[in-house]
Amino acid sequence: MEKIEHITVFTNGINMHIASIGTGPEILFLHGFPELWYSWRHQLLSLSSLGYRCIAPDLRGYGDTDAPQSVNQYTVLHIVGDLVGLLDSLGIQQVFLVGHDWGAFIAWYFCIFRPDRIKALVNTSVAFMPRNPQVKPLDGLRSMFGDDYYICQFQEPGEAEKDFAQVNTAKLIKSFFTSRDPRPPIFPKEVGVRALPDPPSLPSWLTEEDVNFYAAKFNQKGFSGGLNYYRNINLNWELTAAWTRVEIKVPVKFIIGDLDLTYHIPGVKDIYTMVASRKTCPSCRTWL
Template identity: 70%
Template sequence: MEKILHKNLYVNGINMHIAEIGEGPAVLFLHGFPELWYSWRHQMLSLSSKGYRTIAPDLRGYGDTDVPPYATSYTAFHIVGDLVALLDALGLDQAFLVGHDWGAVMAWYFCLFRPDRIKALVNTSVVFHPRSPSRKPVPSLRARFGDDYYICRFQEPGEAEEEFARVDTARLIKKFLICRQAGPLCVPKEVGFGGSPDTIITLPSWLSEEDVNVYATKFEQTGFTGGLNYYRAMDLNWELTAPWTGVQIKVPVKFIVGDLDLTYNTAGVKEYIHSGTFKKFVPFLQEVVVMEGVAHFIQQEKPEEVSQHIFDFIQKF
């Protein structure tokens, strides 16, 4: 870990922190919520030892990267703009792309907007959802899962932040990272995201107190608004991406998901993946891997296996 280099670059109007190690073809890693570049530490060390230059930014709103205050600054165009500018600043024409959670969503957008910059994509956890021409995402989720669905609970600026502030940050991080609810995450206000403070949380073998403290320390400094703004920009993304309705993802893709991931167990997702519909929208989808007994934070829970899956795919190109 001490060999990983850290630098700050001015890209697309913001200061962005990146972690980097290795030399060779570039692999760009995109983290999700509530995470940091640190989520990819295992994959960076593994792939850099195999001849790759691994790069993991703190995305806009996270960690040591700037945190614009308003949700309107967190559209897919802002995030992909940051990443294209990052490749430019690093002198890279192309890179392999790896995403997880919101990083996976932004990886799909990256390939939609600028496929010329991506050699191949390994995406985890979140499938490509083609844009519905008639339904905005948040009202659709509210109608389907109710007001307690976590994405709906995140929409009102300041509300989730106030709730999070009442919970110890390390406890909140633990609750998110080790959640193994295989299905829609609904959190009534009377229960709260922290759960009962009397409940003891036992960490799994793949997550240490030291790891938790890396996240907790940064989120105590920055707050959660940056990460929550990705959710708050969902309907705006829908409005702005109307010209891309029906456009396919035209880069080579490998998709990896855990069979206990709440995204995989959302109604209709398994059928979408395995019926061939997913491949209709992602025609160069070459592999789908469903890892048994693994939940949402797959790259941390099964680091060696995920690193090997990434390497097995990108070495073909």
């Protein structure tokens, strides 16, 4: 069996680690938080065997890719810029794009900014939320869920990192990956991520070896890079004003679990029904 190859590509001022396998039409996979290229390991092997060249990077701030120190170097413009540069470095004009969680958010904007580089998109978990020019995203989240909502709690640089450090990293990974509670995650400041429930037994798709792989990478790199995506939510809103009401023109398939916390955000189901090609997976959460 062909093995997954690992290389480093210089793009947009950073060194980006990518995993790739196969030959043929290219598929680019974008992971979420707290994840790595490794989240796509099964898809890389499966789809490469069907005649595709599969590429999964560690996104900016994750794994073996560089993590700039400045918080404001993690905007959607930076991340999409990294990916355009990656395709250019690999000599790829167009890709099939697949995104999950934060990777889905980045994928939506990749299609808005550079539709010429995307053949089609399959996105999971995070629906496209049209920009509301009247309300900043964090203001909207606070009004719906309060200051203890996890995204609001992640905003202050260094604070969430201190909170995460109080919990064993492997346990933290298990809690994020295995929770099946669709309610908004609430992390009271005095409790933080310790409010996460104890992880149940691992699902069939996640082994102790897998958890240890993630934990080792996050113990080495830290969580700041991934958390900085959350810290740019309002800045992304400001920077994307010129694309207000721009429609996504590439072919899209959207998949979401009915236990996914994002599925229950007010307004998401209305947007979801407007996607012609969509699939709801029963009894599934963020990790389908």
